[in-house]
Amino acid sequence: MSMLKVxxxxxxxxxxxxxxxxxxxxxxGEVIALIGANGAGKTTTLHTITGLVEKAGGKVEFExxxxxxxxxxxxxxxxxxxxxEGRRVFPEMTxxxxxxxxxxxxxxAAEKQKSLQEVYGHFPRLKExxxxxxxxxxxxxxxxxxxGRALMSRPRxxxxxxxSMGLSPIFVSEIFNIIExxxxxxxxxxxxxxxxxxxxxxxxxxxxxxTGRISLEGPAKDLLQNDEIRKAYLGE
Amino acid sequence: xxxxxxxxxxxxxxxxxxxxxxxxxxxxxxxxxxLNFAHGDVIMVGAYVAFSVITTLxxxxxxxxxxxxxxxxxxxxxxxxxxYKPLRHATSSLAVLITAIGVSYFLQNMALLIFGSxxxxxxxxxxxxxxxxxxxxxxxxxxxxICIIVSIVLVALLQTFINKTRPGQAMLACAQDRGAASxxxxxxxxxxxxxxxxxSAMAGxxxxxxxxxxxxxxxxxxSMPGIKAFVAAVFGGIGSIPGAMIGGLLLGxxxxxxxxxxxxxxxxxxxxxxxxxxxxxxxxxxxxKVIQEKV
Numbered sequence: 001m002s003m004l005k006v007x008x009x010x011x012x013x014x015x016x017x018x019x020x021x022x023x024x025x026x027x028x029g030e031v032i033a034l035i036g037a038n039g040a041g042k043t044t045t046l047h048t049i050t051g052l053v054e055k056a057g058g059k060v061e062f063e064x065x066x067x068x069x070x071x072x073x074x075x076x077x078x079x080x081x082x083x084x085e086g087r088r089v090f091p092e093m094t095x096x097x098x099x100x101x102x103x104x105x106x107x108x109a110a111e112k113q114k115s116l117q118e119v120y121g122h123f124p125r126l127k128e129x130x131x132x133x134x135x136x137x138x139x140x141x142x143x144x145x146x147x148g149r150a151l152m153s154r155p156r157x158x159x160x161x162x163x164s165m166g167l168s169p170i171f172v173s174e175i176f177n178i179i180e181x182x183x184x185x186x187x188x189x190x191x192x193x194x195x196x197x198x199x200x201x202x203x204x205x206x207x208x209x210x211t212g213r214i215s216l217e218g219p220a221k222d223l224l225q226n227d228e229i230r231k232a233y234l235g236e
Numbered sequence: 237x238x239x240x241x242x243x244x245x246x247x248x249x250x251x252x253x254x255x256x257x258x259x260x261x262x263x264x265x266x267x268x269x270x271l272n273f274a275h276g277d278v279i280m281v282g283a284y285v286a287f288s289v290i291t292t293l294x295x296x297x298x299x300x301x302x303x304x305x306x307x308x309x310x311x312x313x314x315x316x317x318x319x320y321k322p323l324r325h326a327t328s329s330l331a332v333l334i335t336a337i338g339v340s341y342f343l344q345n346m347a348l349l350i351f352g353s354x355x356x357x358x359x360x361x362x363x364x365x366x367x368x369x370x371x372x373x374x375x376x377x378x379x380x381x382i383c384i385i386v387s388i389v390l391v392a393l394l395q396t397f398i399n400k401t402r403p404g405q406a407m408l409a410c411a412q413d414r415g416a417a418s419x420x421x422x423x424x425x426x427x428x429x430x431x432x433x434x435x436s437a438m439a440g441x442x443x444x445x446x447x448x449x450x451x452x453x454x455x456x457x458x459s460m461p462g463i464k465a466f467v468a469a470v471f472g473g474i475g476s477i478p479g480a481m482i483g484g485l486l487l488g489x490x491x492x493x494x495x496x497x498x499x500x501x502x503x504x505x506x507x508x509x510x511x512x513x514x515x516x517x518x519x520x521x522x523x524x525k526v527i528q529e530k531v
Contacts, residue, residue, distance in 0.1 A: 052415055076421035088416035090409050101409055104402070105421035153421065 001064070003028045003157055003188050004049070004080075009058035011041075011048050018044045020212040021058065026157065031179070031189040033199040033220060035233055036209035042192040043085050045209070046159045050082040051075050062157070077105045081155035085162045085192075087146040091135030095126055098134050098145055102152030112152070119148040122178055140171030147178065157188040164195045176202055196233035200224045208233075238373050243496045244489060249380035249449065251488020252387035256442040257465030258472070258480035259394065260435030266411040266475035267431045270332050274315060274339035276462015278436050281343060282308040282443030283453050287356055305440040312436025313429055315339055321425070340459070347455035355454040379449045386445060390438060391481050398477070403430060411475070464491075467511050473524025482522060 002025040011019040019041045026032045034042050047053040049060055051072035060068045067075055076082075081102075090098050099119060103112045120127040123144045129137065134145055143163055150158055160179065164172040172195070180202050183189050193199035200206055203220040208229065216223070223229050257279060264272045282304040290300035319339050323332040367378045398404035409417040410427045418424050446461060447453050464487060472483025487507060494506035514522065 050419060052418065071423075072415075072418035073421050073423045076419060082419050084416060084419060088413050088419075090412045090416065092412055093405075093408060097405065097408075101405060101417075101420045101422075104406065149420075 001028070002026065002061075003063060004190065005059075005061040006045075006049065007059040007061075009045070009048060009060065010056045011044055011053055012056045017056075018212055019048065022209070022212070022214050023058075024207050024214060024217070026188060026190050029183075029186065029188055030204045031183050031191060031202055033196075033203035033206040034190065034192045034209060035194075035196040035199055035206060037232075038194070039211075040209040041212045042209055043161055046082060046084075046161050046190070046192055050080065050159065052082075076153055076155075079154075079156040080159065081150035081153045081157075082159045083146045083150045083161060083163065085165070087139075087142040089134040089137075089142050089145050089149070092133060094131055094133055095137070095145055096130040098149050099126070099152050102149035103154075105153060111154075115152050115154055119151050122151070122181060123148050140167050140174070143167060143171070143175055144178075147175070147182075151182065151187075155187060157190065158182065159190045159192075161192045162194060163191070164193065164198060172198065196229070197224075239496070241374060242376060243492050245376050245380055245384075247489035247492035248485060249383040249488070250492055251468075251485035252383040253442050253445050253449065253484075254461065254465045254468045254487050255387050255481045255484025256390060256438050256445070257461055258468040258484040259391070259477055260438045260442075261466050262469040262472070262474055262477060262480040263407075263431050263435045265469070267407055268316075268320070268428045270320060270329070271336060271466070272315075272320075272432075272435075273333070273336040273462070273466075274343060275435070275439060276458040276460075276465070277340045277343035277347075278308050278311055278315075278439040278458070279443040279446065279461060280347060280453075280455060280458030281311055282440035283447045283457060284347060284351060285440075286444050287447070287453055291356075301441075301444050304444050305437050308436040308440030308443070309433045312432040312439070316429055316432040321428075340462075344455045344459070351455065353454065355452040357452055377449075379445075383445050383449060386441065387481070387484075390441065391477070394434070394477065397434075403427070407431060464507065467508065470521055471511055471514055473521030476521070476523040479521055479523030 004026040007023050008021045009019055009023070010017065010021045022045065034045060036042050044053060048055055051070055055068060059066065062078060062080060065078070067078065090101065099116060100112070103115060106112055125141060126144055126148050129141065134142065137145060147160070147163065163175050163179070167175065176198055179189060179191065191199055191203065200220045200223055205218065206220045206223050207214050208216040208223070216229070257275065260275050261272065264270065264275070285307040286300040286304040289295050289303045290297060319335050320332055323335060326332065368375050369378060369381065398407060406417065406422045406427050407430065409420060409422055410424055414424050443458070446457070465484065468483035468487040469480045471487060472479030472481070490510055491503050491507050494503040498506060518524070
């Protein structure tokens with residue numbers, strides 16, 4: 001059964017269509033990559049799923065429940081976390097406070113501490129900088145914080161938007177390693193990336209977005225071999 | 237020297253009231269990203285509530301103060317829900333600003349309709365307000381001390397609430413990034429409503445203090461302190477609670493010292509001149525943050 005099912009989703013910014021009826025599914029345990037050029041609608045897709053952007057039409061179902069009209073703050077509670085583009089950490093709060101806000105919907109203090117230790121396990125650097133304000137972290141560290149913060153809600157699915165954007169190659173590899181770790185621990189991943197090569201290398205399946213439509217889909221391995229993809233997105 | 241000290245204490249006392257009002261302004265600005273120009277008039281309503289409960293219904297002072305706080309809290313939340321919330325996603329931020337000015341006039345005219353334009357005199361809110369404390373030649377009124385203490389206690393409580401509690405952290409998160417806050421599971425609507433509740437409750441307290449220290453009450457009582465507190469908030473760096481506190485205190489001191497040593501007619505002009513100078517030198521205000529963006 002699909003964990004996340006998007007059916008005929010459309011979004012308009014004013015009169016300009018951003019998504020023109022896209023449909024896709026994410027199954028339990030998968031890593032799904034959503035790739036495409038700038039302005040194709042990748043970020044809009046994620047924002048629409050988690051309720052940050054209003055839908056013009058279509059349906060979003062999560063674990064069989066219709067969440068199309070659910071406000072953003074309720075969706076987190078259902079087990080879906082979103083690591084937004086540009087990290088969007090709370091710059092004036094400490095790393096620790098940011099992480100605890102990630103667990104905002106959870107009540108059990110002991111369980112929260114357990115999650116905190118797990119996050120510190122993934123990102124030892126965050127533990128070192130727990131008392132530092134998030135605004136003073138480097139871009140890569142902020143990305144780790146944004147991911148750690150999302151994991152603090154103990155999500156069953158995590159939506160990641162351009163986690164590699166603006167990072168040095170070392171950080172990019174580290175971030176992708178952690179995405180694989182998170183996936184191995186059983187969290188389903190929906191990954192939006194401009195770095196198509198990296199994304200396809202860790203994804204099970206992928207969808208290609210082109211000006212608000214899905215133009216291609218298939219197993220990530222096949223897409224890596226696809227001539228069109230290689231020309232358009234892999235720079236070969 | 238004695239007269240300087242007395243003026244300083246009086247300035248601190250007036251400044252404490254400005255600070256309490258300014259904090260309401262700055263919190264609402266920081267979290268709801270709007271200037272609530274009706275904030276000053278909430279103070280006036282609070283003072284009328286206290287006045288009516290104490291003088292007309294002849295209930296104890298404590299009940300009057302509590303009624304003022306609760307009344308303002310409800311009023312603030314209602315104003316937000318009815319007048320500002322529908323405009324939250326309006327394309328122009330001017331819409332909500334103009335609505336706030338409209339709410340301000342609405343409250344003034346409602347008060348005019350209910351209580352008339354004659355100023356009410358009262359000295360009874362805090363019973364021992366006008367007793368004097370004398371240390372040698374140095375003499376101050378009890379109310380001055382009360383104002384200062386109340387403001388310090390309120391700021392301490394507020395800082396603890398914001399830094400240590402879950403709703404407080406939600407407020408901070410909303411102030412920094414509303415979208416990201418909602419991704420954490422924070423209800424932005426509820427948080428904004430809570431901010432109005434707290435800011436308006438503080439306006440209620442300010443109303444009681446203001447009318448105890450300066451015992452006349454008219455429908456326009458709130459408007460000048462409201463504007464001065466807005467100046468104090470900008471002066472200290474709008475959005476910053478410590479900034480509002482410092483801005484309020486400085487404004488009060490400047491006003492009273494200006495009145496005592498320069499000219500009582502020019503005191504407001506002096507206050508606003510200082511604001512202009514500060515903003516020319518430091519446009520973000522004393523404690524204002526320059527927002528850094530990192531890629």
